[in-house]
Amino acid sequence: MLRILEPEPREAAAFINTNRKRGLIAVFCICGGTYRGRAAADLPTGPYLILIKPDGSLLVHGSEKATPLVWNPPGSSNMAVVEGGTLVLKSLRTRPSESVVLKIERVFEIVLFDAGSSSVRLRGTEKDIVDMLVKNPDIIEPGLKVVGVEVPTEAGHIDILALDKNGEYIVVEVKRDVADHEAVFQLRRYVEAVAKARGRARGILVAADITSSAFHYLREYNLGFVKIRPRELAEKLLNKTEFEDTSIDVEK
Amino acid sequence: MLRILEPEPREAAAFINTNRKRGLIAVFCICGGTYRGRAAADLPTGPYLILIKPDGSLLVHGSEKATPLVWNPPGSSNMAVVEGGTLVLKSLRTRPSESVVLKIERVFEIVLFDAGSSSVRLRGTEKDIVDMLVKNPDIIEPGLKVVGVEVPTEAGHIDILALDKNGEYIVVEVKRDVADHEAVFQLRRYVEAVAKARGRARGILVAADITSSAFHYLREYNLGFVKIRPRELAEKLLNKTEFEDTSIDVEK
């Protein structure tokens, strides 16, 4: 970890350009700046924390919010220059063409820190719920047989395609949280596509909850709804898997 | 700006708890931790930068990506404690109930920085485009008369509702960038709702571009498309406004 305090503009620029690929650079400073690209924004001059990451990410954080005030995503080219005695940090991105330009009036401290690059594995995602439901389709409807997952149709990818006990196609759309009307329209599209391609189909929305208007549309389009509690479901299935594993061990 | 280097756990905890409402706290450290809530994640032990904001936001950044590895949003309650000699940072949020717990094994530096709270005003948003189109509806179609903006229907809010030169209702959906098939389905819903409520309606999608599948659906549903160049449009209308202002001055 390297650290410089109250550096002169030239010193700061050299430090940033030398180390921008070596680790996370944190610049505690007073600056103002602009963003130009898909939209446009101006950052009023004030005290901010600038983060420059080795992957090209540039973030300017204030004292509020989880999201940066201005930023450029990974893959951007960041460079520090001294223009007319002031330190200027330029971040350029192509496709789409976007720029962040920061005029840094005063630098309190710059830190170079070799931060970790580990990614975090998330559990409890929609994909996890789909996996559980595929292994336990009776949760959706007794007698259901899963035909496919992420099945492509002309209207998009179906979370789960199944056959009910009468051999009719069932289209299942899964949401991990509150399903809104968009989810219902999504399901409706998929059902229409399957009906068109394979004759007849029913749709079932599986979610932790549903908004009132989504429920309204669900009835209007004659679609089904199955309420799940993702957390409890995860526990239950974890136990079931453990039980099954034990059984297998016994059988062996 | 306050700064402590290589603090002991007790010292670090005291510093964080004393200052967490006073400014942005940046902790350069080695830590591991967990997130539990809407989903679940485990952060492997490594060097990270922790940001604690006065509004309750907690961010853990690594060397990659624009988004934090784990985080808690504004409004969270953050507290540092020492448990069995190790510094532990706990962040709690209610509704939804979520927690981030970080076990900090080593602290290199903690900085308290009174970062600015200014918000950034964005230009070139969809709202800006809608405003321009309302003032210049001929861009959409010659002879168009705007009836309303953000008009509520049972299917949602219509960006622009207008009447064409024959007195037929026109539903306009605006996208500032590439319109995808969701935008087309959205427009279709609005047109259906207006047709149901007011007799007859046409739909026009106004966007900078359109995906191929969106275009396919557009034709299928017999909806129109008007391509705009938001940036050029903004310039043109800015000039026009200046011209109009001048005219008004002259008339006065």
Place this chain on the structure above:
DNA sequence: TTTTAGATCTCGTTG
């Protein structure tokens, strides 16, 4: 590269 859809989306606005 384009397209698609999820996300601990976040954030603002409205009822």
Place this chain on the structure above:
DNA sequence: CAACGAGGTCTAAAA
């Protein structure tokens, strides 16, 4: 507080 929709969304995965 719920609901709705935009966003410079970001991000990963698939075609």
